[in-house]
Amino acid sequence: MQLAGSTDLTLSFNDRRRISLANKLTDAAQRLDKVVDLITPDAKNPSKPALAWGNDLGTYELLNKAANVLDLGRDGLSEVFTRRQAGKLFDALAADVTYVSGLRDAALAIDEGVALGKTTPAPSLGTDAAKLLTKAATDARAAVKLLLPATPAA
Numbered sequence: 001m002q003l004a005g006s007t008d009l010t011l012s013f014n015d016r017r018r019i020s021l022a023n024k025l026t027d028a029a030q031r032l033d034k035v036v037d038l039i040t041p042d043a044k045n046p047s048k049p050a051l052a053w054g055n056d057l058g059t060y061e062l063l064n065k066a067a068n069v070l071d072l073g074r075d076g077l078s079e080v081f082t083r084r085q086a087g088k089l090f091d092a093l094a095a096d097v098t099y100v101s102g103l104r105d106a107a108l109a110i111d112e113g114v115a116l117g118k119t120t121p122a123p124s125l126g127t128d129a130a131k132l133l134t135k136a137a138t139d140a141r142a143a144v145k146l147l148l149p150a151t152p153a154a
Contacts, residue, residue, distance in 0.1 A: 014080070021076040022147040025140045028069035031062045032100070032137040036130045038062075051123045056111040059125070063104035070136065071097045073143055080147065089143055096136035103129055 038057045042048045051057060074093040077086055103125050110123040 017076070018080060018147045021073060021080075022144045024069050025073045025144050025147075028066040028073065029137040029140040029144075031066040031069075032133045032140070035059050035062050035066075035103075036133045036137075039125055040130055051110055051125070053110060053113045053120070053123055056107045056123075060104060060107040060111050063100055063107055066136070067097055067100040067104050070100060070140060073140065077143060077146070086146060089139065089146065092135075092139045093143065096132075096139050099132045100136055103133070 038059055039051065041050070049055075049057060051059070070093055074090060074097065077090060077093070083090060106125050110125075113123065
């Protein structure tokens, strides 16, 4: 997904860096939204697949990519903005990386936990997983807004 015309030859290196970083953070936010959708029970559709030992519904891969991109995004923001300009967002993204990485590890344990199967309760990423992932997606979108400020209408 392209947020801005990358074919414009008048863009500076810094502009291209911002656009690239914004595209990656947008992708991470979309991946986090998909995980929230996968792990949220749907009362209207009780047959919706749920996490099961040996089947994490692909959440590990989504969380792995999102955690890596959030970490890259935090580092990228520090190259573009000072701590004074975006310090709270740096801290929020650092916390998000920690949470998403922890959930990624839990998803891997679920995926690899085939042997645990019927001897233990149904697997879960935790009660706060959806809330933490939604916050991480919101922070990623906030970083995109900071990277690509709205341009005034001509």
